[in-house]
Amino acid sequence: MAVRIGARNTTGWKATISVAMSNYIESGSIIAIATSLGLWQAQFHIGDLAVGLLASLSANAFGAAAGAMVGGPLCDRYGRKFIYTYDLLLYMLGIVLAVFAGSYAMLLVGFILTGIAVGAGVPASWTYIAEQAPKDKRAAHVGTAQLAWSIGPMVGFAFAIAMAPLGLLGSRIIFAHLFVVAAGVWWLRRGLPESDIWKDERAATGQRSFLHGIGQLFSKRVNLTAMLFLFGVYALWNTVAGQAGIFQPRVYSATGVTSVTEQYALQILVWFCTVVVTYLGFMRFGDRMSRRVLFAVGAGLAIVAWAVLIYAPATLGTLLFFAIAWGASSGIGAQAFYGLWTSELFATRYRASAQGVLFLAARVMVGLLSIWFPVLLAGIGLRALGALILGLLFLSFVIGTIWAPRTRGRSLEEIESERYGTVTSATGTTRAVDGAGAAGAGPGARR
Incomplete structure (x- = not known):
């Protein structure tokens, strides 16, 4: 599929925002976990390895990875609306278990369920928003998901400061607020339409098997090159960001900031x-300037921020510089561009499956490091981990800057036509332009 003659309807900002709230719920879950780990550890008398398992099996890592792996193909087979209609019901169940957790096992199950739910919902939300957005405002609409993701931690850490006097009860209240948000978002989403591009694809080609998209991703060169590119951009960066998201208070402790209130204030x-x-x-x-330049600025700033935190003296100026530079870099960094480029570089018939596979890979990497990160941080210190952190960020910077795709201002159908060599008319009739597809058109292919 690719170029469809004629205009398609696009959803407004209300739809974009309601779908983007999957990202608020995901990041809110991660911060609720991050700010409560020490309290759960004391409550259930568990060690650092058990804490690492809570982090790694949650929405921050393996739980989300499993959800994305299942949710992506389901999203391509049954539609984008199918996922964002039901994923929040599972999420709310997991949150209820966390709110009322009376044992480590109950808490762990709750974290796993919430992780699976957000893993299924986030690829669907990025896909839906990109497919329904105007071609000249796609970054603005996809950026709404990143905006929602960023508001989640800001609100979560503010809640943590306000609820600190209540101890573990305060953490349970923070989880409860996520249940309320999820219920409201689920109610708003019920009336949203299905993605127009997905409906056209389904009308033209019919239903495919659950694993069809996965097989196509690994059998076509055009897909393999895009996946390698996006893995390099996002998974490497996210391995660092994932530790920062859930263990950053412990990182601050390693630099000498022991006040929990000060740690949370820095995160805000x-x-x-x-x-x-x-x-x-x-x-x-x-949507208006070179995305290559915008990405390079954000990725470069991330490297500088962590280098200063790791190696400079731990003064107030150092910590403030890190907070501002790392925060600013994330606003125009790998995650925002990943959500945009993943939707642009894959065909409609397996766009969500591609996001599922890539999200799985990224979260598995986060999970593997999360199991041991608290142990390593306590054992060898932040400076010894510095080479790994900076190396991952540098590789992401190089890959994204060199091979950034030139897709700005073009419709998803036009991009798909160039990369895969097919054209779809307004009636849904598909015609192959090049049976092999644009196999040589890697991520950085020119217009």
Whole structure:
């Protein structure tokens, strides 16, 4: 499929925002976990390895990975609306278990269920938003998901400061607020239409098997090159960001900041900067200027931020610089571009499956490191981990800057036509232009 003659309907900002709230719920879950780990550890008398398992099997890593692997193919087979209609019901069940957890096992099950739910919902939300957005405002609409993701931690850490006097009860209240948000979002989504592009694809080709998209992803060169590119951009960066998201208070402790309130205040500043730069940077300029340049600025700033935190003296100025620079870099960084480029570089028939596979890979990497990160941080210290952190960020910077695709201002159908060599008319009739597809058109193919 690719170029469909004639205009398609696009959803408004209300639909974009309601679907993007999957990202608020995901990040909110991660921060609720991050700010409560020490309290759960004391409550259930568990060690650092058990804490690592809570983090790695949750929405931050393996739980989300499993959800994405199942949710992506389901999204391509049954539609985008299918996933965002039901995923939040599972999410709310997991949150209820966390709110009322009376044992480590109950808490672990709750974290796993919420992870599976957000893993299924996030690829569907990015796919839906990109497919329904106008071609000249796609970055602005996709950026809304990143904006929602950034607001989640900002609100979560503010809640954590406010609820700190209540101890573990305060953490349970933070989880409860996520249940309320999820219920409201689920209610709003019920009336949303299905993706127009997905409906056209289904009308033209019929229903495919659950694993069809997965097989196509690994059998076509055009897909393999795109997956390798996006893995390099996102999974490597996210391995660092995933530890920061859930273990950053412990990282601050390693630099000498032992006050929990100060740790959370620094994190509020980080995410405030991310919110501001996402809106003023990615959403305002992602459709208007070179995305290669925008990505390079964000990725480069991330490297500088962590280098200063790891190796510079732990002064107030150092910590404030890190918070501002890391937060700003995330606003125009790998995750925002990943959500945009993944939707652009894959055909409609397996667009969500591609996101599922890539999200799986990224979260598995986060999960593997999360199991041991608290142990390593306590054992060898932040400086010894510095080479790994900076190496991952540098590789992401190089890959994204060199091979950034030139897709700005073009419809998803036009991009698909160039990359896969097919054309679809307004009636849904498909015609192959090049049976092999644009196999040589890698991520950085020119217009």
